[in-house]
Amino acid sequence: MALQISATNPEHPARLLDLPWNTLLEQWPEKCLVPLPRGISRHVVRFASAGPEVVAVKEITERAAVREFGLLRDLHRLRIPAVEALAVVTGRTATDGEDIESALVTRHLKGSLPYRSMFESTMRPSTVKRLMDALAVLLVRLHLAGFAWGDCSLSNALFRRDAGAYAAYLVDAETGELHEDLSRGQREYDIELARMNIAGELMDLEASGALHPSIDPVPFGAAIVGRYEELWHELTRESVYPLDKRHYIDRRVRNLNDLGFDVAEMRIESSPQGDTVRFLPKVVDAGHHQRQLLRLTGLDAEENQARRLLGDLESWMATQDDYAPGDPLGARPEVLAHRWVRDVFRPTVRAVPRELRGDTDTAQIYHEVLEHRWYLSEQAGEDVGLDATVKDYVTHVLPRSQAATGAASRRDEDDDEV
Structure with missing residues (x-):
């Protein structure tokens, strides 16, 4: 069988051809390899140079390589943090004619x-x-994406610093399965495996003297269960709020943002009596809000601004009589979004005197008004509405902002003179 390289990009086969595929991976010459730290793996893994980039090569059976290749591509499509699959190499044969395992x-x-x-x-x-x-x-x-990992552990992930925290990426999908949704039993199986694997890995570190003496491996392994349950509950619980407590939805979204998740869509349903709102958030990839806001309203805003504006749009849509998600007779989201821009967004921004806005763009003005509305509503214990918010914002917030901006400008001028 001839050597075959199946890749996601037409450029990759040419770049990979120079690697010594007729040699066992553990015997590859140093000139091909890149000295990067490797984790523990059931299989032989090496880092190698392939043109301008560094690739990780894992030696496994053809069936396992093809399957994991497909799963990693699915995760990439779903924008899940995972390593990116580039190619599967099959038909490897040693110089003596002996077959060699395939490579991912x-x-x-x-x-x-x-x-x-x-x-x-x-x-x-x-x-x-x-x-x-x-x-x-x-x-x-x-x-949330319907992926059952089957072997969650510290060894099967890579970690990258993310400001003051860390971001984890899946690096081994060999045991994974992708479904439409996961049952509670499938999730609990993954969680229990994670608990046992992490405790075992920390025990290994303890035995080698690499673990801080105050860390007990078993409680630390168990702690991931509590953290997982907290996140899962907050992300998937459905809430019912009184119609005049819209700021409760804002509070919920803020909590999710603080946990490190962006809320893209909010399934908001009004009760037949019109007195309550049912709310279920959906989590998505970064940048979603900018694209969604631009598509629906034509407003071009920064990501945080867009997130805030979309949240207000979704909440407002739920109050409209012709809002009926999934109903062909109901108004389409684009129609409602256009109405929101015309009847809510523009009048609110125009109510803020132009001379007080300065160079602040309209999306930021509206964002600040929404922030102030949330603050006032929290104080009052009920939604105070946009009209009252704008008046208070113009009277009390903008003058302070202008004074602060003026003081900063004067300090800059003084610094320039010095």
Whole structure:
């Protein structure tokens, strides 16, 4: 059987052809390899140069390579944090005619480290906790997408610093399965495996002297279960709010943002009596809000602004008589969004005197008004409405902002003179 390279990009086969596929991976010459830290794996894994990029090569059976290749591509399509599959290499034969196992090729995740490399210098308990939090977030994201990992562990993930926290990426999908939805039993199986695997891995670190003496492996392994359950509950619970308590929805979205999740769509349904709103958030990839807001309203805003504006749009749509999701007789979202821009967004922005806006763009003005509305509503215990909010914003907030801006400008001028 001739050598075959099945790749996601037409450029990759040519780049990979120069690698010594007729040699067992563990025998590849140093000139082909890139000295990067490797984690523990059931299979032989090496980092190699392929043209301008670094790739990870894993030697496994053809069936396993093709299957994992497909799963990693699915996760990439779903925008789940995972290594990117580049190619599957089959038909490998040694110079003596002996068959060699196939290989899965993935792109090296820049800036990432396996967990053992991170423990080379003893990590503080608070840092280890952030590592566990990152793995819990990854597991929740996988389960929301319908992916049962089947072998969640520190060894099967890579970690990258993300400001003061860590981000975890799936690196081994060999045991995974993708479904429409996961049952509670499938999720609990993954969680229990994670608990046992992590406790075992921390025990190995403890035995080697690489674990902080204050860390007990078993409680730390169990802690991921609580973190996972907290995240899952907050992301999937359905809430019912009184119609005049719209700021409760804002509070819920803020909580989700604080947990590190973006809320793209909100399934909001009004009760037949019109006195309550049912709310269920959906989590999505970064940048979704900008694209969604531009598509629906034509407004071009920054991501945080767009998130806030879309939240207001969704809440407002739920109050409209002709809003009926899934009903062909109901108004389409684009129609309602156009009405929201005409009847809500523009009048609100125009109510803020132009001379007080300065150089602030309209999306930011509306965002600040919504922030102030949330603050006033929290104080009052009920939704105060946009009209009252704008008046208070113009009277009390903007003058302070102008004064602060003026003071900053004067300080800049003084600095320039110096």
